Amino acid sequence: MFDRQSPVPMYYQIEQYIEQLIENKNLQAGDQIPSERELTDHFHVSRMTVRQAIMELVNAGILVRIKGKGTFVANHYKIEKNLLGLDGFSEDMIRRGMTPGSQILDFSRTLPSSNVSKHLGLKTSEEVFEIKRVRLANDEPIGIEISYLPVRVFPELTEKKADPSLYQYIEKECGLKIHHAEQSLEASLVTNEEAEILKIPNGSPLLLIERCSFLESGQPIEQTLSLFRADRYKFTITLPRG
Amino acid sequence: MFDRQSPVPMYYQIEQYIEQLIENKNLQAGDQIPSERELTDHFHVSRMTVRQAIMELVNAGILVRIKGKGTFVANHYKIEKNLLGLDGFSEDMIRRGMTPGSQILDFSRTLPSSNVSKHLGLKTSEEVFEIKRVRLANDEPIGIEISYLPVRVFPELTEKKADPSLYQYIEKECGLKIHHAEQSLEASLVTNEEAEILKIPNGSPLLLIERCSFLESGQPIEQTLSLFRADRYKFTITLPRG
DNA sequence: CATATATAGTTGTCTAGACATCTATATATA
């Protein structure tokens, strides 16, 4: 179970051991974990090594230290860990327990609007791929998504690769790591064309989400406009205070 | 500047020193900070002490360590620090550069609906304060807010204390610390009554935000339903990936 | 009984090293 010869550092092995105690419910929220001295004896490592393991779990919001008393399992460690989720559509639907689906309406290579080129930081002559899709949840239309990606960044992009999951293509196939996204949410009304695609009455409300994704370097690499049926889609999020 | 006799631990003094280098632009995003060895010599402390200072700044998203190369100022440390904001209405408006305002439509003490009592974890007989307000931005109506607070938790609440900032009352006057909130956002249409209050046409879209605030203990203490004019209010947020 | 005081156990801070691993550069070799 614990291997001093392993390339996996001891502090990390201890970290995983404590996390497993919590997962297995051997330790529950509010419980005190073994003291640093006890862990030192158990694993035959120095106290600083034990402290490194505990420190990482504290930083992850899983443990809470109280000076003079001990170290305890945090009350809300799941919230801290699973705070929110910058998800693509497919991930989002799976998290909601639904089956995601997709139908491509349009895949083309064009010059972007000024709004899109501004968000993506492109020169006026730079082309983008535009992907317009109907998004399905359990085979029913739930929203329309229009995504824009710079051709320069994704020269190999094809219709097949882009669907169903753009995030998967970007992260798995291109090896790019999305760092964060800026999102805005607002309410709107369907146009006639959109109403027909989504099979809802004219004048129905829509939740309009605009998302721009960035790499760690700060370079924007994707913009997506999503139009969700208000009767089928609600955006939820847990926000920390302060 | 640096005091070994101070009760402020050395690692924290070093932490503040590095943070100030960044604030003063002596170090900019992407710059390499002095190596652990250099800081050890500079402050006459052991390397583990320097490492603790750096570790904390890394965990705060301010620094990035690269093995074999060095430690660098993160590109987006402001995003990490200022990720989002669980704001009350007043704070939100100020952040947007507008002047918040408020008109109370109703302040009463009632039995809550089943939806509210479920969210607040109340027994069927427990009363709540209900506060209904028109929210103004630069003196124009921008939304309607209906807040619910358990009487048991806030027995002293009055109309005056609740307005204009409920969060301020909870945190400053009651000394309770809001830990996080669960929020949902969806699109909707105004009712006739709401349209009149907000001075917008019938059938206009609204952004409907439901918020439930919790203490660190997990106890829910406040629920607020907000109805914002879609033409005046857009919800923005920066989400980290992974 | 109530109040100090000692004591044990916990986390907090810090030391002065050690060897490993990774990056980048300079140097020697084919």
Added chain:
DNA sequence: TATATATAGATGTCTAGACAACTATATATG
């Protein structure tokens, strides 16, 4: 010239202690 090899310098992991500060309990004292 191109390819190995050595080297310097950086972070990564770890040790075996030390004393300080805080909490809670047990004990002695008034």
